[in-house]
Amino acid sequence: MCGIVGYVGSQDAAPILIEGLGRLEYRGYDSAGVAVASRGGLKVRKVSGRVADLAADLPARFKGSPGIGHTRWATHGEPTPENAHPHTDMAGRIAVVHNGIIENADELRAKLVADGVEFTSQTDTETVAHLVAAAFADGATTLEEAVRAALRQVVGAYGLAVLDAEHPDRLVVARNGSPVLLGIGEKEMFVASDVAALVGYTRQVVYLDDGELATLTATGYRTFTLDDRSTAKSPSTIDWDVVGAEIGDNAHFLIKEINEQPRTIARALSGRLDERFDTAHLGGLNLTVREAREIKRVKILGCGSACYAGELGAQLIEDLARVPASAEPASEFRYRNPVVEPDTLYVAVSQSGETIDTLAAVQELQRKGGRVIGIVNVVGSTIARQVDGGIYLHAGPEMSVAATKSFTSTVVAFVLLALHFGRMRDLSPSDGRRIITGLQRLPDQVSEILQNEAHIAEIAKELAQASSVMYVGRRRGWPVAREGAQKLKEVSYVHAEAYPSAELKHGPLALISPEMPTVALVPDDELLDKNTSTLSEIKARKGPVIAVAHRELPTELADRTIVVPRNEPELDPILLSIPLQLLAYHAAVALDRDVDKPRNLAKSVTVE
Numbered sequence: 151m152c153g154i155v156g157y158v159g160s161q162d163a164a165p166i167l168i169e170g171l172g173r174l175e176y177r178g179y180d181s182a183g184v185a186v187a188s189r190g191g192l193k194v195r196k197v198s199g200r201v202a203d204l205a206a207d208l209p210a211r212f213k214g215s216p217g218i219g220h221t222r223w224a225t226h227g228e229p230t231p232e233n234a235h236p237h238t239d240m241a242g243r244i245a246v247v248h249n250g251i252i253e254n255a256d257e258l259r260a261k262l263v264a265d266g267v268e269f270t271s272q273t274d275t276e277t278v279a280h281l282v283a284a285a286f287a288d289g290a291t292t293l294e295e296a297v298r299a300a301l302r303q304v305v306g307a308y309g310l311a312v313l314d315a316e317h318p319d320r321l322v323v324a325r326n327g328s329p330v331l332l333g334i335g336e337k338e339m340f341v342a343s344d345v346a347a348l349v350g351y352t353r354q355v356v357y358l359d360d361g362e363l364a365t366l367t368a369t370g371y372r373t374f375t376l377d378d379r380s381t382a383k384s385p386s387t388i389d390w391d392v393v394g395a396e397i398g399d400n401a402h403f404l405i406k407e408i409n410e411q412p413r414t415i416a417r418a419l420s421g422r423l424d425e426r427f428d429t430a431h432l433g434g435l436n437l438t439v440r441e442a443r444e445i446k447r448v449k450i451l452g453c454g455s456a457c458y459a460g461e462l463g464a465q466l467i468e469d470l471a472r473v474p475a476s477a478e479p480a481s482e483f484r485y486r487n488p489v490v491e492p493d494t495l496y497v498a499v500s501q502s503g504e505t506i507d508t509l510a511a512v513q514e515l516q517r518k519g520g521r522v523i524g525i526v527n528v529v530g531s532t533i534a535r536q537v538d539g540g541i542y543l544h545a546g547p548e549m550s551v552a553a554t555k556s557f558t559s560t561v562v563a564f565v566l567l568a569l570h571f572g573r574m575r576d577l578s579p580s581d582g583r584r585i586i587t588g589l590q591r592l593p594d595q596v597s598e599i600l601q602n603e604a605h606i607a608e609i610a611k612e613l614a615q616a617s618s619v620m621y622v623g624r625r626r627g628w629p630v631a632r633e634g635a636q637k638l639k640e641v642s643y644v645h646a647e648a649y650p651s652a653e654l655k656h657g658p659l660a661l662i663s664p665e666m667p668t669v670a671l672v673p674d675d676e677l678l679d680k681n682t683s684t685l686s687e688i689k690a691r692k693g694p695v696i697a698v699a700h701r702e703l704p705t706e707l708a709d710r711t712i713v714v715p716r717n718e719p720e721l722d723p724i725l726l727s728i729p730l731q732l733l734a735y736h737a738a739v740a741l742d743r744d745v746d747k748p749r750n751l752a753k754s755v756t757v758e
Contacts, residue, residue, distance in 0.1 A: 159338025163217025227272030428582030436539030463564030503531020610736030634730030
């Protein structure tokens with residue numbers, strides 16, 4: 151997997167492909183390539199490395215249209231130019247880019263080799279190029295016919311685009327488990343795996359569903375199935391803008407997105423606070439009051455930061471709505487043959503709306519009759535279209551691999567959901583008003599924390615010198631500690647572990663030493679005394695302590711304190727998470743890491 155871009159029209163494709171691939175860099179990748187159809191046949195260029203390396207490697211006369219491009223995150227074979235996409239057939243006529251995994255690739259490869267095909271890569275994708283060429287050899291007369299014949303032999307997940315030098319007026323694309331969308335221009339068409347690649351060219355897009363294919367020409371598109379039945383697809387309008395997907399004057403997308411959080415939190419709240427009845431207005435849930443009151447349990451599914459936000463969401467739902475709630479990794483959910491109860495509401499959380507593990511869990515739930523809503527950032531994404539209702543984050547494009555503004559906006563969405571359900575049950579109007587007032591204060595309080603960036607950056611430089619860091623928190627602080635530890639790991643590559651504070655003495659305290667700092671979440675709540683006792687335990691073993699707290703802590707408890715403003719206890723985790731984002735960012739900068747594109751990671755995980 152990672153990113154697909156395609157173009158058909160009167161312009162030279164290469165500059166459009168390079169720009170589109172550049173907008174997909176945030177997804178994470180290890181190699182890149184492009185192919186265009188020219189009068190002399192197919193032209194292909196591939197590199198291991200960045201899109202900038204590919205752009206520098208293109209000859210001045212690399213002209214032609216249509217064209218396809220790809221950024222690859224290795225699944226089969228090392229990140230080498232040979233394994234980079236696009237892949238071609240032996241004659242150099244067919245080019246293919248592909249996200250996903252062809253599960254029967256070994257079987258297909260063996261059959262093709264027996265038929266005399268010579269492979270030049272270790273990838274599963276190359277089999278598709280040879281299968282399309284074989285379909286033409288077997289009598290297919292159109293590119294659509296050849297692609298359909300090839301895909302009928304394929305088992306697995308794919309989002310792919312196919313270019314044929316002998317049919318240079320079109321592209322054929324297909325989707326099964328990996329996102330593909332079409333962009334509609336003026337006498338030109340685009341294809342991409344992510345809307346971010348298209349925001350500079352069009353706002354009109356068509357999302358393919360699993361099992362669908364499309365033919366794109368300069369004058370339009372046709373969508374159809376593997377058995378060539380036409381499907382009716384209406385365009386949608388995307389609400390992202392080019393500015394949101396550009397870095398501007400910022401050193402990295404990550405710090406840009408951290409600093410956007412006062413605005414993104416305000417957007418998440420916009421139009422959703424009902425001050426007349428002290429509740430939240432969430433019409434997109436598609437739940438009547440009667441249906442909502444019949445819910446006896448809530449289960450939240452997500453991966454990575456989405457799961458940690460879900461753990462906070464579960465606590466919010468229990469605290470405000472008094473409905474039993476829990477969160478678990480979506481990647482594990484469907485493999486344990488879960489009991490799906492008719493009175494349980496399931497919540498799928500995914501920034502991209504394309505996370506394959508979460509999508510698979512949604513589909514498993516719906517097969518068993520479960521009601522599923524989504525909390526998603528990308529409008530029109532697969533999960534957003536699959537679920538029964540939900541909440542859009544409206545956080546705008548998040549280009550850095552590490553989640554920041556999508557994490558805080560997700561927690562805000564859970565506050566709104568818990569408030570909405572709570573006011574249908576036993577949450578008093580005064581408590582509803584208290585939560586609304588707290589939500590309205592959040593943007594300014596986040597801005598206040600961001601103004602303390604220089605102090606946090608100093609602490610981060612010290613943290614960057616450690617080989618391992620412990621994060622601890624209690625109750626609402628525990629999911630925040632897990633999110634903070636993940637941030638440090640993924641962008642700075644400094645090892646970090648997170649534990650509930652009370653669990654330290656049950657084993658992990660053995661790790662504490664002068665060389666291992668602890669980042670402790672110490673809000674002024676009902677557990678303050680318990681938390682300060684934990685700090686004393688750490689300090690007694692000469693462990694350095696960095697506290698994130700509502701007031702400056704004495705030096706016998708913490709070596710350094712990051713003070714954050716106080717809100718309502720239910721909302722404090724949002725504010726406590728902001729300094730942890732800044733710590734991770736500045737530690738990564740101090741260590742000269744590739745902040746926006748951490749090694750081995752991808753933004754939208756569309757393979758298992």
